[in-house]
Structures are given as C-alpha cells and as structure tokens.
Amino acid sequence: MVNSFNYYYYAAAATAIAGILHIVLSANGIGRGSLSSIFFFIAGIAQLFWALPMARRWERIWYYIGIGGTIVLIILYFVTRFPTPITEGRALRINSMGIVIEIFQFLYIGLTAYILTRQGSSTHNIQNIRVSLLNPFSHNLFFLAFLSTELVLGMNFLQEHFATRHGYQSNDDVGINL
Numbered sequence: 001m002v003n004s005f006n007y008y009y010y011a012a013a014a015t016a017i018a019g020i021l022h023i024v025l026s027a028n029g030i031g032r033g034s035l036s037s038i039f040f041f042i043a044g045i046a047q048l049f050w051a052l053p054m055a056r057r058w059e060r061i062w063y064y065i066g067i068g069g070t071i072v073l074i075i076l077y078f079v080t081r082f083p084t085p086i087t088e089g090r091a092l093r094i095n096s097m098g099i100v101i102e103i104f105q106f107l108y109i110g111l112t113a114y115i116l117t118r119q120g121s122s123t124h125n126i127q128n129i130r131v132s133l134l135n136p137f138s139h140n141l142f143f144l145a146f147l148s149t150e151l152v153l154g155m156n157f158l159q160e161h162f163a164t165r166h167g168y169q170s171n172d173d174v175g176i177n178l
Contacts, residue, residue, distance in 0.1 A: 015048075
C-alpha cells in the first residue's frame with residue numbers, strides 16, 4: 001500500500017529540481033547581467049520556495065498559485081521557441097536542460113492536480129483516501145522522469161565532451177541539438 005502523503009513529497013521534489021535547474025541555467029549568463037539569466041534565477045528561487053508549501057502540506061491556495069506560476073513558465077518556454085518580439089524575432093534553441101525542466105514542471109502540475117482532486121475540502125482528508133489504481137502509475141511516472149533526466153543530462157555531457165574534444169567552441173557548432 002502506498003502512503004498518500006508521498007505525493008506531496010514527489011510534487012515538492014519535482015518543483016525543487018526544476019528550480020535548481022533554473023538556477024543552474026541562470027549561472028551561465030548572470031555575470032553578463034543578462035535579463036533572461038536574472039529571470040531564470042528568480043524563477044528558480046520561487047520554485048525552490050514552492051517545495052516548502054508542498055512538503056509541509058499548506059493550504060490549497062498555495063497549490064493553485066504554484067500550478068498557475070508553473071503554467072506561466074511553461075507557456076513562456078513554448079512561446080520563446082518561435083520567433084516573437086520577446087526573443088527579438090528569433091526562436092530560441094530547444095536544448096536538453098530545457099526539456100528536463102519542462103518534464104519536472106509538467107510532473108509538478110500533474111502531481112499537484114492529483115493531490116487537489118483527491119484532497120477534498122480539507123487538507124487532512126487525504127489521510128482517509130484509499131490507494132487508487134493511479135498510485136503505482138504515479139510512482140512509475142516519477143521514476144521515468146528521473147530516468148529521462150539522467151539520459152538527457154548524460155547525452156548533454158557526451159555532446160559537451162564531443163564538442164571540446166573535436167575543437168568545436170560550443171554545442172551550437174556540433175549540430176546535435178536535443
């Protein structure tokens with residue numbers, strides 16, 4: 001039998017991992033004073049903070065705000081993959097770090113939505129919920145998210161290694177974009 005409280009921790013972990021990855025992403029350009037790096041840093045800090053309401057099982061309004069903020073980040077990601085005024089008329093690359101961040105953000109939204117639908121009107125009703133058929137699926141989904149993260153980050157490492165070993169200056173020169 002699966003403990004229903006685990007979903008709170010899974011959602012907290014998913015948003016915390018996405019936040020950490022946003023902070024890592026911001027480290028590339030924060031020294032240059034890039035506005036996008038500052039945005040990624042602020043988004044990462046906000047996502048790290050949002051792990052607290054999930055792990056501590058705060059009120060439902062925190063979950064709704066977390067879902068809303070994460071949806072805004074996902075929309076911004078997809079909008080910037082097309083030529084828009086936000087990106088000064090050019091589409092940004094799709095890279096492995098972005099894919100991993102999106103996986104964890106979608107996972108956070110899915111788990112939090114699941115918590116909200118199963119929770120009822122009180123934050124304490126979750127103790128009385130019987131394990132549904134979705135529970136084993138959710139555990140497998142979280143495992144697959146971690147596995148896919150490892151695969152994508154491993155491919156990113158190999159891409160970096162290939163680029164530096166063969167004299168390329170950046171991943172953009174290699175032509176292996178995920």
